[in-house]
Amino acid sequence: MNGWLLGAGVAAAAVAGVHVIAGHFDPVRPLLASALPDVPKRTLHVVWHWVSVDLVLAALTLIAVALVEPEGTELVALLTAVHFAAYTIVFMLIAAALPGPRRLLELPQWMLLAPIAALAFAGAA
Template sequence: MNVWIFSSGLLGILTSLVHIFAGQLDPVKPFLKSDLPDIAKATLLGCWHMVSAILVTSSLGLTYIGWCNSLPLYQNLVIAISISFVIFSFVFIAVGWYFFKFQTFIKLPQWILLLPIGLLGLVGAS
């Protein structure tokens, strides 16, 4: 078992659950009740669910690879997924900085879960 990659996957599954369930309450429901045009709502809701799918599938993949210790076969995939999560965290920091400056670390805390997923995966892949 590669504990680093397995831990990355488990944290990703936890993050997926937070995204799917808590995210429906906080950003999604108020967003759907907004006065935005339906095309914008449908597009953004579609993107929300695509993110859910990416979180779940990549997290399950990392968990499986870590559990089976099949890194030699999937090392490039682990690296690609891990780098993606690091980039995702930087996106939240950048977007949050644009809107909230120093308060981004409190108002958009998603980076706190995304960054460790990527870093754990990268450590396990090295």
């Protein structure tokens, strides 16, 4: 068993849960209640669900490779680590474009994603 990857998988599962539950209330409900035209509104709704599926599948992948450690575990772990690192970077770049001194705290999701990347990188080594 790879403890680093198991930690990353459990953390990713927790983030997926937070995304599904908290994300439904903020930002999905306000988005669906907005005056945006239907096509962009529904496209963003699909993207939110897409991310939900992505987070759940990434968590399951990390947990599975942590427990079974099949051939190729290191590559899967590395690619999944890069996946979460990319999510982290995107959130930080977009947050950095916000006005104000506390802009990185306006979109704090990166703080949940970065540890998953770090744990997965450690498990890939």
